[in-house]
Amino acid sequence: MSSAMVVDFEWSDAQRARYDEDGFVIVERIVDPACTGILKARYGGLFAGHFETGTNPDNFPVRVAEGDLSPVTRWMTNPWRSDYTIAGFALDAGIGRHIARLNGWPGTRLLQNNIHWKPPGAPALSMHQDTSYHLWCAPADLSSCWVALEDTSAEGGTLLFARGSHKWPRTTLEDYQARIEAKNLEGFLDPSDFKTYVMEAAAFAGVEPEFVPVEVPAGGGAVFQGWVWHGSDANRSDRHRYSISSHGIRPETRFAPDVPANVFGRYKRFNDTAMDEAYFPIVWSEDGYRTPGMDDYVAEGSGARLAG
Ligand SMILES: O=C(O)CCC(=O)C(=O)O
Numbered sequence: 001m002s003s004a005m006v007v008d009f010e011w012s013d014a015q016r017a018r019y020d021e022d023g024f025v026i027v028e029r030i031v032d033p034a035c036t037g038i039l040k041a042r043y044g045g046l047f048a049g050h051f052e053t054g055t056n057p058d059n060f061p062v063r064v065a066e067g068d069l070s071p072v073t074r075w076m077t078n079p080w081r082s083d084y085t086i087a088g089f090a091l092d093a094g095i096g097r098h099i100a101r102l103n104g105w106p107g108t109r110l111l112q113n114n115i116h117w118k119p120p121g122a123p124a125l126s127m128h129q130d131t132s133y134h135l136w137c138a139p140a141d142l143s144s145c146w147v148a149l150e151d152t153s154a155e156g157g158t159l160l161f162a163r164g165s166h167k168w169p170r171t172t173l174e175d176y177q178a179r180i181e182a183k184n185l186e187g188f189l190d191p192s193d194f195k196t197y198v199m200e201a202a203a204f205a206g207v208e209p210e211f212v213p214v215e216v217p218a219g220g221g222a223v224f225q226g227w228v229w230h231g232s233d234a235n236r237s238d239r240h241r242y243s244i245s246s247h248g249i250r251p252e253t254r255f256a257p258d259v260p261a262n263v264f265g266r267y268k269r270f271n272d273t274a275m276d277e278a279y280f281p282i283v284w285s286e287d288g289y290r291t292p293g294m295d296d297y298v299a300e301g302s303g304a305r306l307a308g
Pocket of ligand 1 (some may be wrong): 116230231232
């Protein structure tokens, strides 16, 4: 199984062991480096609010005029709904396959896709655990694939993991609801100390955290568990730092009936906990199933260049 964009490989036993132990695996090549330029070329327009499909992304806290390279950390959730090229990555069977195979799942459903862009001088992004925002998923089993679209370095504010932190005590439903109510995204994109929460969690767990930066060439990245603490420091280099990620869940995941789904509740049908595949598509399955129509959707626009 390979596409024009995602590199074909199998996980080794050593990588599986690392994933269980550390909560993440760093990979030198996930996306063909020849495709990274096509993806990041979309960012200027997207962050200026130009949406090719006519549909807004789900979360779009930062808007910056096209050509403005000011040192602001830019972030967006579900740009795949807005841009066919970004959809070419998010809906790629290869990403779903890598996530499913590493986790031992029968397939992967796309929960959400993110893009991040940090120009030189842009601030940090607070360390967090993805699953703590998605306890409305039943089961709340998340695994994400993050890909660098430029060569990354610790100095350049690459993704940082706290090794083994998926085994620390987990955020409770009460903490989660308090965060949503307190709109804890305040300070998320420009925190005074991006490690505040992870240090609190480490102290609670009684461990001295070990931080691991994802230093990879463009097209490399990592697959990581939803409970692992991660985030990124300010970009202190003179290079722009672009990344793209997909957060996957098991194909059989449903809405938890008693947990508010925040922004994603808009995709929940009345009296029904099923996840609609138009919004949470199944991108890869062991038995060959993929949500129908995705390849046509990608081919509809400029993403056709990536469709293989
Ligand atoms: O790229 C980053 O700095 C953060 C990525 C991230 O947290 C995510 O995609 O979940």
